[in-house]
Amino acid sequence: MGQVLRAILRDFLKRGSMLRHVVWITLLLWIAAGPVCADFDLHVRLLDSDPKPGESLEVDQQLFFRVGYESDVPLVFTYSAYSRGRKLEYGFYTGYPELQKPGQSEALGWIGFTNVTHIDEVHIEILNAQREKIGELVVPFSFSWTAPASVSSDRKKPQWVEQLERHENWLRGNMVDPFATKQRMLRDWLFYLNVASVPIYLLLQAYML
Structure with a gap:
């Protein structure tokens, strides 16, 4: 069972870069999404x-x-x-x-x-x-x-x-800027993601030793 778990973890770490690309694409699509303006003066x-x-x-x-x-x-x-x-x-x-x-x-x-x-x-x-x-x-x-x-x-x-x-x-x-708000949320999300990923990565590496 331990060998199977280690194999899964190795595969997860190898696929880490691919996972990061998926996260980036998802976030970029979320930022780009928004209503298209109709006709206006x-x-x-x-x-x-x-x-x-x-x-x-x-x-x-x-x-x-x-x-x-x-x-x-x-x-x-x-x-x-x-x-x-x-x-x-x-x-x-x-x-x-x-x-x-x-x-x-x-x-x-x-x-x-x-x-x-x-x-x-x-x-x-x-x-x-x-x-x-x-x-x-x-x-x-x-x-x-x-x-x-x-x-x-x-x-x-x-x-x-x-x-x-x-x-x-x-x-x-006084003006609420939805674009700037999304950018701030993205920066905050990436910051907390990076902070959380460090101890998790170290624990996984230690477990595989």
Whole structure:
């Protein structure tokens, strides 16, 4: 009986990697699952920016966008920069895509570069609460990031940026984001799974000796 049990345990340990793949696939399917949005009204446009097109910033400074929208469903906006039709990723960074409430409102976005670069187009992807792409706004936008001057001065934010920053903080504390909730649950589940698997694995290895 003991030999049979040891054989079963060896087979279980050999199949451990396969089991982990099954768990990952199940979790990914669970995350991807969600209702598909029906037809709804959606209007998005770029209202303002700071600085304006044709101007420039020093590297590591942020270009702010003021996005106006009307929507029947919650939205998420993501931002990317292009040059001559090519998406720029080296040195690029942007803010966390906060879930925006439905209705008529405004959202704050920003991008930046850690290196000297020039862009000629900004893409604003429009996602639903499940992070499914439902639209895209392409804006011609000539702009540059330049090497820092020898003496840099503090940059003052316009009033609309400060107002939208306060609005984003309110959203972060009051909007329920189902996608972010699922991600947190997944991280917690994997953490506890890893913690529990260590003593179980050691006990199985000790039993097989």
